[in-house]
Amino acid sequence: MESGQDGNIAALTNLIYVHFFCGVIFMNDYKYMLMALEEAKKAYSEDEIPIGAVIVRENEVLSSAHNRKEKTQLPIAHAEILAIIEACAKSKNWRLNNATMYVTLEPCPMCASAIKQSRISKVVYLLDSNSFVNKKITNEILVGEDANIPVEIVKYDDISFDKDDLKLISSFFENKRH
Numbered sequence: 001m002e003s004g005q006d007g008n009i010a011a012l013t014n015l016i017y018v019h020f021f022c023g024v025i026f027m028n029d030y031k032y033m034l035m036a037l038e039e040a041k042k043a044y045s046e047d048e049i050p051i052g053a054v055i056v057r058e059n060e061v062l063s064s065a066h067n068r069k070e071k072t073q074l075p076i077a078h079a080e081i082l083a084i085i086e087a088c089a090k091s092k093n094w095r096l097n098n099a100t101m102y103v104t105l106e107p108c109p110m111c112a113s114a115i116k117q118s119r120i121s122k123v124v125y126l127l128d129s130n131s132f133v134n135k136k137i138t139n140e141i142l143v144g145e146d147a148n149i150p151v152e153i154v155k156y157d158d159i160s161f162d163k164d165d166l167k168l169i170s171s172f173f174e175n176k177r178h
């Protein structure tokens with residue numbers, strides 16, 4: 001009887017622990033995506049396409065960046081590329097194994113390749129790319145059969161974000177992307 005009770009208590013403790021643990025992970029995802037969103041808003045205020053990216057490893061923020069194509073006049077100055085450059089400089093290593101990138105828009109194929117090259121383990125994005133072709137190629141690069149070390153890619157559930165912020169970064173694409 002007693003051991004059964006102990007078993008129940010252990011099961012309950014595990015359950016609480018798992019919930020707590022998942023809760024912490026969820027909170028972190030929210031926190032870092034919010035940082036990426038803040039970066040996107042910075043880009044918007046600088047008349048850039050509003051995309052922000054943050055790279056995190058073991059709860060340490062390695063970099064945060066936003067799109068700076070206009071400012072730099074460089075077609076490769078996407079938020080993801082700039083975040084990778086900054087994270088590699090900070091860790092003095094081009095390998096970003098076990099790092100996660102939080103990005104406000106599903107990466108384009110160029111950034112997907114850079115993400116793969118940098119060995120980032122996971123990408124969490126907020127808004128879907130509105131280009132079916134880009135979406136397909138990005139997925140092929142990150143998780144396709146040829147991806148010997150696949151990069152996990154997940155869409156973040158955006159219900160917890162400020163609707164105005166989301167509208168700001170999504171309507172921008174609808175109006176300006178073509």
Ligand SMILES: [Zn+2]
Pocket residue numbers: 078080107108109110111112
């Ligand atoms: Zn890109």
